[in-house]
Amino acid sequence: xxDKLTRREMIRVLTTGGLFTAGSMMPLAALYAxxxxxxxxxxxxxxxxxxxxxxxxxxxxxxxxxRELPVLRKxxxxxxxxxxxxxxxxxxxxxxxxxxxxxxxxGHLGGLATGGLVLAIFPIYNRDxxxxxxxxxxxxxxxxxxxxxxxxxxxxxxxxxxxDAEAFKxxxxxxxxxxxxxxxxxxxxxxxxxxDSGAVRGAVFESKSGRQAILADIVIDASGDxxxxxxxxxxxxxxxxxxxxxxxxxxxxxxxxxxxAETEHTSTEPVRKRPTxxxxxxxxxxxxxxxxxxxxxxxxxxxxxVADGLDVAELTSLELKHRLALWHNxxxxxxxxxHEDAYLLETAPQMGVRLTRLLDGVQILTxxxxxxxxxxxxxxxxxxxxxxxxxxxxPYGALVPEKIENLLVAGRCIAADFAxxxxxxxxPVCWVTGEAAGIAATLCVQNQCTPRNVDITKLQDILRxxxxxxx
Amino acid sequence: MNKRRWQSVLVRLLCLIAGxxxxxxxxxxxxxxxxVVETSPLVAICxxxxxxxxxxxxxxxxxxxxxxxxxxxxxCRFICPTGLVLxxxxxxxxxxxxxxxxxxxxxxxAAALTLVGALLGYxxxxxxxxxxxxxxxxxxxxxxxLVTGLLxxxxxxxxxxxxxLLGGVWCGRLCPLGGFQDQLAAVKPIxxxxxxxxxxxxxxxxxxxxxxxxxxxxVIASIFxxxxxxxxxxxxxxxxxxxxAPLRPPGALAEEHFAGVCIRCGNCTAACPTQxxxxxxxxxxxxAGLLAPTIRYDGKDYCREDCNLCTRVCPSGALQALDLTVKxxxxxxxxxxxxxxxxxxxxxxxxxxxxxxCPYKAIAIxxxxxxxxxxxxxxxxxxxxxxxxxxxxxxxPVKAISVWSLLPDxxxxxxxxxxPRFLSG
Numbered sequence: 001x002x003d004k005l006t007r008r009e010m011i012r013v014l015t016t017g018g019l020f021t022a023g024s025m026m027p028l029a030a031l032y033a034x035x036x037x038x039x040x041x042x043x044x045x046x047x048x049x050x051x052x053x054x055x056x057x058x059x060x061x062x063x064x065x066x067r068e069l070p071v072l073r074k075x076x077x078x079x080x081x082x083x084x085x086x087x088x089x090x091x092x093x094x095x096x097x098x099x100x101x102x103x104x105x106x107g108h109l110g111g112l113a114t115g116g117l118v119l120a121i122f123p124i125y126n127r128d129x130x131x132x133x134x135x136x137x138x139x140x141x142x143x144x145x146x147x148x149x150x151x152x153x154x155x156x157x158x159x160x161x162x163x164d165a166e167a168f169k170x171x172x173x174x175x176x177x178x179x180x181x182x183x184x185x186x187x188x189x190x191x192x193x194x195x196d197s198g199a200v201r202g203a204v205f206e207s208k209s210g211r212q213a214i215l216a217d218i219v220i221d222a223s224g225d226x227x228x229x230x231x232x233x234x235x236x237x238x239x240x241x242x243x244x245x246x247x248x249x250x251x252x253x254x255x256x257x258x259x260x261a262e263t264e265h266t267s268t269e270p271v272r273k274r275p276t277x278x279x280x281x282x283x284x285x286x287x288x289x290x291x292x293x294x295x296x297x298x299x300x301x302x303x304x305x306v307a308d309g310l311d312v313a314e315l316t317s318l319e320l321k322h323r324l325a326l327w328h329n330x331x332x333x334x335x336x337x338x339h340e341d342a343y344l345l346e347t348a349p350q351m352g353v354r355l356t357r358l359l360d361g362v363q364i365l366t367x368x369x370x371x372x373x374x375x376x377x378x379x380x381x382x383x384x385x386x387x388x389x390x391x392x393x394x395p396y397g398a399l400v401p402e403k404i405e406n407l408l409v410a411g412r413c414i415a416a417d418f419a420x421x422x423x424x425x426x427x428p429v430c431w432v433t434g435e436a437a438g439i440a441a442t443l444c445v446q447n448q449c450t451p452r453n454v455d456i457t458k459l460q461d462i463l464r465x466x467x468x469x470x471x
Numbered sequence: 472m473n474k475r476r477w478q479s480v481l482v483r484l485l486c487l488i489a490g491x492x493x494x495x496x497x498x499x500x501x502x503x504x505x506x507v508v509e510t511s512p513l514v515a516i517c518x519x520x521x522x523x524x525x526x527x528x529x530x531x532x533x534x535x536x537x538x539x540x541x542x543x544x545x546x547c548r549f550i551c552p553t554g555l556v557l558x559x560x561x562x563x564x565x566x567x568x569x570x571x572x573x574x575x576x577x578x579x580x581a582a583a584l585t586l587v588g589a590l591l592g593y594x595x596x597x598x599x600x601x602x603x604x605x606x607x608x609x610x611x612x613x614x615x616x617l618v619t620g621l622l623x624x625x626x627x628x629x630x631x632x633x634x635x636l637l638g639g640v641w642c643g644r645l646c647p648l649g650g651f652q653d654q655l656a657a658v659k660p661i662x663x664x665x666x667x668x669x670x671x672x673x674x675x676x677x678x679x680x681x682x683x684x685x686x687x688x689x690v691i692a693s694i695f696x697x698x699x700x701x702x703x704x705x706x707x708x709x710x711x712x713x714x715x716a717p718l719r720p721p722g723a724l725a726e727e728h729f730a731g732v733c734i735r736c737g738n739c740t741a742a743c744p745t746q747x748x749x750x751x752x753x754x755x756x757x758x759a760g761l762l763a764p765t766i767r768y769d770g771k772d773y774c775r776e777d778c779n780l781c782t783r784v785c786p787s788g789a790l791q792a793l794d795l796t797v798k799x800x801x802x803x804x805x806x807x808x809x810x811x812x813x814x815x816x817x818x819x820x821x822x823x824x825x826x827x828x829c830p831y832k833a834i835a836i837x838x839x840x841x842x843x844x845x846x847x848x849x850x851x852x853x854x855x856x857x858x859x860x861x862x863x864x865x866x867x868p869v870k871a872i873s874v875w876s877l878l879p880d881x882x883x884x885x886x887x888x889x890x891p892r893f894l895s896g
Contacts, residue, residue, distance in 0.1 A: 387827060
């Protein structure tokens with residue numbers, strides 16, 4: 001029985017071994033536990049940012065206990081969202097020498113311009129073909145100019161530039177790193193932090209590090225959905241708009257894909273025949289989309305049905321159905337001569353949510369204001385001409401919530417009615433509102449005032465100096 | 472020329488100038504062109520019969536008719552500008568002996584035919600009325616192209632030609648308005664002589680063979696007119712192809728009556744500020760529909776929501792006068808989308824040109840879950856076929872959205888006086 005251990009011997013060995021390990025190998029074991037993911041049972045030491053106060057079930061209701069959140073950072077300006085508006089705001093503010101922190105929900109910067117594959121930089125021209133959106137957006141496009149396959153159709157009004165999403169992600173990563181701002185990716189802004197007076201003091205984030213807070217003097221809500229201003233209690237209008245899923249098709253055959261022309265010959269047989277009433281009945285050919293800067297790669301827009309962009313069930317069901325439709329379309333594309341080897345290069349990581357919340361701001365941009373071509377004393381930039389709407393001014397008041405203090409809004413969720421928001425939601429217009437919000441926030445910090453008391457003349461001076469077109 | 476004749480020429484010259492001013496139109500009186508054509512007693516009476524109503528402008532024409540009872544051919548002598556023009560031409564035309572003096576009074580038969588037809592909703596030869604002809608050349612610049620314009624006023628051209636060749640045959644024998652006045656003048660002795668004259672006239676036909684013969688022919692013409700009118704009403708002379716029938720201007724009677732009632736005066740074509748009303752030279756709606764006005768959206772403009780001029784100038788009742796609010800609900804046709812051409816449906820462009828252009832907000836972008844595409848959907852309850860979408864649509868040469876006539880089964884069957892197709896509410 002020499003080669004067998006009795007129970008007592010076994011316990012003794014284990015105990016001494018355990019004690020030895022606990023005594024001398026503790027750091028190593030901890031390292032192993034972290035790196036190899038080995039299960040360490042029992043109560044764990046508190047991880048940073050994750051106090052263990054789970055939600056509890058009380059009388060059938062799920063209750064989140066009051067808990068203190070770890071503060072990740074204290075900053076002067078916090079930008080929630082790293083899309084076109086957020087990156088423009090953060091870069092503009094950081095360049096004024098103010099400490100800026102930007103948090104982004106996805107693993108890349110650029111929002112729908114990159115992750116949403118909304119590659120057309122539209123609208124940037126007025127009706128005469130003059131580029132009325134410049135500033136930081138123009139700088140981004142100039143950087144894309146330097147890259148091979150970065151951008152096409154620059155300065156070719158009325159054609160609009162089309163960018164490559166990966167090149168754009170690269171440019172934004174480069175600009176962000178160079179600026180020296182603090183950036184957190186994969187970090188979802190979920191709540192506002194407000195003080196006794198209702199003024200915003202920061203925001204709460206959810207990430208792999210758990211729920212954390214960032215405190216700031218001024219918060220810029222560039223979340224696109226107005227998540228922060230809604231949480232802070234600002235008044236807003238909720239809308240529904242089309243939600244699609246944009247994609248890119250690779251290995252498209254060499255065919256004439258001139259997109260963006262004002263009129264197009266669509267019929268090979270120009271025969272006027274009476275269509276039937278109601279829904280489309282035609283079996284459509286595969287949609288090949290339009291050109292990107294990358295050869296033999298097309299991007300395929302999808303308008304999608306009108307849906308609630310804040311409803312996770314609806315978003316999920318749509319994204320799944322969109323995926324099936326994109327594959328079926330690809331199969332149709334492959335049936336067309338010259339495109340037999342086309343493949344689905346990628347579907348956008350971000351769904352094409354257009355509009356959800358629209359701020360009730362100090363100045364709401366309405367269709368009527370556009371029709372009367374109203375000019376504003378507090379103009380902070382222009383939108384280019386869009387369809388039958390001429391270029392128009394964007395007032396600073398559209399970025400400022402009616403009541404909430406210390407909060408600025410940039411991007412698609414600014415104060416506009418549905419018709420105007422259909423224009424102000426577009427990529428270059430988001431650059432404009434973002435840049436203005438960034439500069440305004442620095443003025444707040446430097447002059448210790450709230451956004452609604454910003455010196456407009458000074459704001460406009462700085463914007464002009466940085467190359468923004470103000471008319 | 473004697474003094475009376477000079478007076479007549481002078482008055483008719485003044486009438487010609489007044490007519491030109493009203494029909495051009497150089498005044499702000501919207502119904503001016505209508506009034507000019509309705510000075511003709513024949514037009515005024517036929518229109519009143521068809522409309523089942525007596526308007527102010529028709530009242531003037533009927534008053535002129537009364538005067539023609541008392542004074543034979545009063546209208547010819549003191550009003551008719553067409554007659555004045557033709558008379559002037561006889562002086563430069565071939566001076567022949569009057570070869571047509573033995574011709575029967577065809578104009579009287581035409582008038583009888585037309586009047587009886589009008590009772591049944593089809594004034595058969597009213598397009599031959601000199602006042603209708605007088606208006607037609609004013610539509611030439613608005614008819615789209617010169618050929619169409621000239622074709623539309625071809626009746627005037629024929630008149631000029633026969634006057635050059637045969638002198639005053641039109642006024643003397645062919646003109647239905649002249650014939651109508653002759654018939655009216657024949658009423659005078661009945662009024663003057665009372666019952667006795669009537670009794671003599673009716674009971675002693677054998678003593679007046681010539682006149683009886685003419686009366687008989689007039690009666691035959693009336694019966695013929697009755698038959699034509701009945702046929703026109705029930706079977707429809709203007710049988711349009713159902714799939715692609717011509718679009719008619721707002722206020723138009725139902726298609727089966729419209730072409731018969733329209734007298735081709737060209738007032739609506741001339742009045743339309745957007746030049747979308749054109750005389751039909753395609754023959755799509757049959758021979759009876761030739762030169763009747765159609766709407767074409769092949770230019771840069773549509774049937775404006777703030778205009779009802781064409782309905783104001785129609786003397787015959789083919790286009791019923793409509794208030795602006797009612798006119799906006801009149802269905803010219805229905806906008807239909809050919810999704811196989813639509814840029815939005817094909818995913819070529821996020822085009823919403825038609826949605827934006829529609830003055831009645833009748834088009835919305837809809838989603839088709841089977842084809843997985845967005846497409847413009849027209850609300851038939853709001854669309855009146857104004858064509859704003861069609862001209863806004865960027866596809867060419869064929870538009871992805873275009874206005875088509877309503878199919879017969881969607882039309883409201885009704886009598887002539889019913890303006891048939893309106894949006895509810």
